Every structure is written in C-alpha cells, then in structure tokens.
Amino acid sequence: xxxxxxxxxxxxxxxxxxxxxxxxxxxxxxxxxxxxxxxxxxxxxxxxxxxxxxxxxxxxxxxxxxxxxxxxxxxxxxxxxxxxxxxxxxxxxxxxxxxxxxxxxxxxxxxxxxxxxxxxxxxxxxxxxxxxxxxxxxxxxxxxxxxxxxxxxxxxxxxxxxxxxxxxxxxxxxxxxxxxxxxxxxxxxxxxxxxxxxxxxxxxxxxxxxxxxxxxxxxxxxxxxxxxxxxxxxxxxxxxxxxxxxxxxxxxxxxxxxxxxxxxxxxxxxxxxxxxxxx
Ligand SMILES: O=c1[nH]cc([C@@H]2O[C@H](COP(=O)(O)O)[C@@H](O)[C@H]2O)c(=O)[nH]1
Numbered sequence: 001x002x003x004x005x006x007x008x009x010x011x012x013x014x015x016x017x018x019x020x021x022x023x024x025x026x027x028x029x030x031x032x033x034x035x036x037x038x039x040x041x042x043x044x045x046x047x048x049x050x051x052x053x054x055x056x057x058x059x060x061x062x063x064x065x066x067x068x069x070x071x072x073x074x075x076x077x078x079x080x081x082x083x084x085x086x087x088x089x090x091x092x093x094x095x096x097x098x099x100x101x102x103x104x105x106x107x108x109x110x111x112x113x114x115x116x117x118x119x120x121x122x123x124x125x126x127x128x129x130x131x132x133x134x135x136x137x138x139x140x141x142x143x144x145x146x147x148x149x150x151x152x153x154x155x156x157x158x159x160x161x162x163x164x165x166x167x168x169x170x171x172x173x174x175x176x177x178x179x180x181x182x183x184x185x186x187x188x189x190x191x192x193x194x195x196x197x198x199x200x201x202x203x204x205x206x207x208x209x210x211x212x213x214x215x216x217x218x219x220x221x222x223x224x225x226x227x228x229x230x231x232x233x234x235x236x237x238x239x240x241x242x243x244x245x246x247x248x249x250x251x252x253x254x255x256x257x258x259x260x261x262x263x264x265x266x267x268x269x270x271x272x273x274x275x276x277x278x279x
Pocket of ligand 1: 058072073074075092093094095096107108109110126157227228229231232235
C-alpha cells in the first residue's frame with residue numbers, strides 16, 4: 001500500500017518538476033489496451049497498483065497490448081509521443097546493446113526507434129549493465145544525434161563517467177533546443193539522445209554499483225534470463241544488492257532529467273514560435 005502511494009507521489013512529483021520549469025507534462029502508458037498521453041491521478045494509481053504486473057510494452061507490442069495495461073519502454077513512449085507531436089521526452093536511462101550482444105544479438109529496440117522517430121530523449125545515459133561502447137556505435141549506425149549535457153564524456157547512469165567520449169557536447173537548454181530545431185529544419189527523421197550526467201551529490205559509489213552489476217549479470221546467466229526479461233531482472237537485482245542505493249540514485253537523476261527536459265522543451269517552443277515549424 002505504502003509502496004503504491006509512494007510510486008504515485010513520485011510520478012506526480014516528476015510532473016511537478018516539469019510544470020515548475022514551465023512545461024506541460026504528459027505521462028504516457030497503455031490502459032486497458034488504449035494508448036494514453038497524459039494520465040489522471042486515478043490512472044497513475046492503476047499503473048502504480050499493477051507495478052511490475054503491467055506489461056512491458058515496446059513499440060512493436062503496442063498493437064498486441066489489447067485490453068491490457070502496459071508500461072511503455074522508451075521505444076513505445078517515443079513512438080506515441082511523436083504521433084501526437086510531443087518533441088521532448090524524459091526518462092531515466094535507455095536500453096542498449098546488451099553485454100555479449102555481439103553473440104546474442106540482444107539490442108534494445110530503443111536504439112532502432114531512436115533511429116526512426118524524430119523525438120529528443122533526455123536520459124542519464126546508459127547503465128553499465130549494458131555494453132556502452134557498442135551501444136554508442138549502434139546509435140551512430142542508426143544516425144542518432146547523441147550529445148552529452150555540459151560534459152565531454154558520455155555518462156553511465158549511476159555515475160557521471162563511462163570512459164567513452166560523447167559524440168557531441170551541449171551547453172544549455174537553449175543549445176539543446178537549437179539542435180532539436182535543426183533536426184526538424186533539415187527534415188531528418190531520426191531522434192536525438194541528450195545524456196545528462198547524474199548530479200554529483202547523488203552519484204552512488206561507482207565501485208559498489210559496478211560489483212552489484214557484475215553479480216547480477218552472473219546470476220542472469222546462471223538462471224538463463226534473456227530477452228526482454230533481462231533488463232527488469234538486472235535492475236531489480238542491482239537495487240537489492242545495493243540495499244536500495246541504486247533506486248535512490250535513480251529517482252534523483254530522473255527528477256534532474258525532468259527539470260532539464262522541461263527547460264529544453266520551453267526553449268524549443270520559444271525557438272519554434274519564430275521558425276513556425278514543429279517536429
Ligand atoms: O536503465 C534502464 N535501462 C532500461 C530501462 C527500461 O528497459 C527498456 C529497454 O528494455 P530492453 O532492453 O528489453 O529493450 C527501456 O526502454 C526502459 O523502459 C530502464 O528503465 N532503465
């Protein structure tokens with residue numbers, strides 16, 4: 001019960017962060033088979049009560065999620081956002097190329113959706129449960145514009161650094177808005193990934209989380225957990241192993257992403273008032 005209420009409050013607080021920064025938020029999910037853009041408190045409550053029982057819905061699953069409730073992944077959320085003209089979408093972290101992906105071919109459809117859908121996704125980068133260098137390579141193949149926010153290095157979700165240089169650097173919400181606007185003007189059909197490092201005060205100890213990730217990966221291999229079950233398993237296990245530290249960091253970085261994403265959306269809207277073009 002307490003957990004359910006906490007989840008609703010968290011989501012509402014995320015929407016508050018967007019509103020406080022001048023943007024209009026719309027949480028996206030599938031309720032009873034219907035894609036919903038913007039949820040009421042009651043609808044948020046339905047999702048919160050379901051928790052992990054809500055169907056994990058990637059973009060390919062939207063049409064087969066009949067009469068079900070679906071928690072949309074990055075791929076499905078950006079697809080639905082693009083359909084209603086929402087140009088900026090905030091999340092925690094995106095999916096990517098899984099470790100050993102060169103053998104398993106396990107590559108998140110988030111990456112191909114980013115290649116095909118002109119929406120800007122604001123995230124804290126990619127968790128090191130994934131293969132970050134290969135994910136960046138694959139994003140390049142998909143023609144996705146990737147930029148890190150106020151840093152030269154691509155962030156690794158719980159930590160500010162990944163050891164990988166970001167393909168580009170953006171300095172401010174206005175700078176991001178200009179990049180997004182240029183994407184529209186050049187009629188590129190692919191998306192943009194803006195990677196915002198977790199605020200330093202919330203970055204959990206990198207080595208603590210890295211060893212939890214190693215253990216979780218080992219357990220996933222032993223239990224033969226693969227495909228779309230792998231990410232939820234790894235995220236839950238890393239949270240258990242870090243005694244909740246990873247979840248606390250996760251919440252902090254999503255709030256930060258919501259604030260920065262909202263500022264980007266406002267800047268973009270102001271810019272586009274002049275250019276009179278929309279995504
Ligand atoms: O750090 C994270 N990575 C991935 C996810 C979720 O997992 C999805 C990717 O899953 P898969 O690897 O099965 O495509 C993402 O779109 C997102 O919904 C997440 O919440 N946090």
